[in-house]
């Protein structure tokens with residue numbers, strides 16, 4: 001099995017709901033996010049790629065246009081904007097385009113990662 005991944009960086013604000021009132025993440029705040037998309041395949045194309053990293057540029061465009069420097073609560077509607085749910089959102093978006101996508105990981109801080117892998 002071959003595994004490749006690529007990271008996409010963006011900055012955005014959010015506010016989590018359902019937490020204790022004194023939880024800092026109940027307040028409006030922001031992160032420098034990293035989205036890492038993971039692709040796997042048993043086979044390689046004629047060049048030797050699972051998929052050309054450059055073919056993932058539509059995800060970069062989506063992140064730049066729809067998520068970067070935006071308020072994620074507005075983008076995701078009523079949904080909470082936890083890292084777990086952001087990973088699921090970006091997995092669904094990516095897997096619909098590239099069948100080799102098996103997981104998406106989201107980092108909000110240098111110490112944290114959340115992964116969605118069905």
Ligand SMILES: Nc1nc2c(c(=O)[nH]1)N=C([C@H](O)[C@H](O)COP(=O)(O)OP(=O)(O)OP(=O)(O)O)CN2
Nearest residue numbers: 016024025031081082083084085108109111112114
């Ligand atoms: N399982 C999850 N826990 C938390 C999430 C999340 O998305 N999933 N999100 C947050 C906050 O939005 C934010 O990520 C803060 O995280 P935290 O680790 O508390 O960040 P700090 O820099 O304040 O942590 P330190 O321990 O002070 O370094 C919270 N939890």
Ligand SMILES: [Zn+2]
Nearest residue numbers: 025029031108
């Ligand atoms: Zn946060």
